[in-house]
Amino acid sequence: MTTLQHTPTAELPPGGGPVLWLDVSFRQRAHPPHQLVHRIVFTEFSRPQRRGIVNGTRTQVSSRAPVVLGPPLLGAGYVDGNGCCGESAHTRALLTIDGRRYLAQRYAIDWNRLDRHGRSFVGDPAKNEDYLIPGDPVIAVASGVVIATRNDLPENTPPHSIPNLTVQNAFGNDVIEALGGGRYAGYGHLQPGSVAVHVGERVHRGQFLGRVGNTGSSGGPHLHFQLTDGPNVLASNGEPYVLRTSNQPARLSDSTMPPAR
Template identity: 30%
Template sequence: MSVHRSAVLLHRALWLVFITQAILSPFVDLPYDYWLGWLPGLAAIALGFRLRAIEERRVRAGAPAPVETEPPVTGRWSAQNSPADRVPSHGTHSRGQTYAIDIVAESDERPRPPFSPLWPIARRNGAFPAFGAELRAVADATVVHACDHRRDHLSRTSWPGLIYMLIVEGVVRGVAGRGQIFGNHLVLDLGDGTYAAYAHVQRGSLQVREGDRVYAGQAVARCGNSGNSSEPHVHFQLMDGPDLDRARGIPFTWRGIGVPKNGETFTADPAVPETSA
């Protein structure tokens, strides 16, 4: 048995011991001091962090070469949940999100509202500079999926709003599936087994339909706040298939930018779309 497999089994055993004694302690007089009962749980947490770090290194080591594309936006933006900081970037490999990134628009004239601990609980989307920003095709591609009928909800940029999103909405959206998680979304076939997905698209903003041929830099939709989103932002990812429920993530790098780290601000220059002859 490998060392890694042994560590995984030990991690499970520590949690089992901790949970078992927690259940039995009200009914059984355990033969050791109360505080010692926390040791298996603390050890399990520490080992869990270690195993997660090992898994992230394994994913990075086995990752395919990044695919270079144009950025999906223009102007000044900053990164959140970036694969430059951790993999999987969103805490999961499901739905092709291993190397996904979230970006929010930055504006000196209309700054993003700060996170509010209690009030206002929610803000209208127009308060955020990302809302309505153009989304661009990252390469010459074919549209394989496009939907924009779901509503854009209010922000969740307060503790009450965030808790509601994670606990109440999160459960419902997780059961309802990809449409409720990604909201309005667009999938482009870039060729060579690579697909680009844009999530949280603004309702009614699609400028393309399934089967359309698009060109790098072409406006295809607008940024919205649909689906599992705390504020208007762009969720972008590359993957190896068009089905979000089955696809695996592919690393990306944006031409002239690379992969921005969490909190890093970057400026994307517009690509000049080509046109067919």
């Protein structure tokens, strides 16, 4: 359990509100429950000998299978940063917007590219052009309709993010694609001037959308990809997905990586 500022705690101050992070896994053929109920047992500071019990409301468990998508990048050497699951900058990126809490980045991935020595850049880490991934083509993970784009934000200088960060510029230059079925794909931090599609355009899987950059809330060149249940890249919740690719996965033990966000 943590505070809203992500500080671990087992104590609640008066008027305080914590976040309880649970990562529940099941065997492949196991049957998850249809509902979850949180039962909280607590003691009062003034009367530690007494216990209180609160039963939370019932939460429905989604039975919808993850959608199968194509990769947003083609080629070798790409690495999944801050991906599902466990604790990461994405899985803990809980935001309160207009009085509601959202976790749009629950299944988001920061894609980067490494050379055979495990390096994401060669040269000056403060220069975007010395990284391996800038300019790499970003492609559609599925067929859909473009519902939003941005193409005018300048590149950041690593390791610094955009000045005057807001919810409107956090995703940087981007493409938002409606896939149908209440799912929306977001491709973020693209290079300025590289977005090649327009709002209302129907795109097909594998179509060129733009190029990897370092714009918005980003401290180094990378592609931020996420799937959500709403068109707003922050005021929505993350959806699970499976990537269909012929690449063989490998676990990275150490590398030289930029400060992605």
